[in-house]
Amino acid sequence: MKDTLKLGKKIKELRLKNDLSLRDLEKKSKVSYSFISSIENNRYQASRDKIIKIANALEGSNVNELLLLAGFAPESEVLDESDEVKSLTYEEFINNPEHGIFFRDYLSAPEERREEMREIFKILQDKEKGRKPGDVQGEK
Numbered sequence: 001m002k003d004t005l006k007l008g009k010k011i012k013e014l015r016l017k018n019d020l021s022l023r024d025l026e027k028k029s030k031v032s033y034s035f036i037s038s039i040e041n042n043r044y045q046a047s048r049d050k051i052i053k054i055a056n057a058l059e060g061s062n063v064n065e066l067l068l069l070a071g072f073a074p075e076s077e078v079l080d081e082s083d084e085v086k087s088l089t090y091e092e093f094i095n096n097p098e099h100g101i102f103f104r105d106y107l108s109a110p111e112e113r114r115e116e117m118r119e120i121f122k123i124l125q126d127k128e129k130g131r132k133p134g135d136v137q138g139e140k
Helices: 004-017 022-029 033-040 048-057 063-070 090-095 097-103 111-127
Strands: 077-079 085-087
Touching (some): 004 063, 033 048, 048 063, 063 111
């Protein structure tokens, strides 16, 4: 579920914490300052690519959080039957029972709870590295 108002506020907050003007962020992200301003002021919906560029230019940003606020799936990749890596759409990601439980309430949670959820997710990701579809959870 996207929340472009929170997305714009978060990007502006991160930009100011990084002590960057709109023009400075434009140089770092290669996204025009007027477009960034439009996102910050909830006048325009950014593409996934632009959100990633902006997030990567802002120290302290969480690209997955910004992607979720913009209505996109987090940067998560899975292996399909042919072992080719593919990106999931937001709906596929949220509707996957392994992910949906975790992310269902993420956007409505207070920031402290979101931080806890991100930490839990990171621990789970580290634990399950190398696991393939069909493997029993917890086994490698």
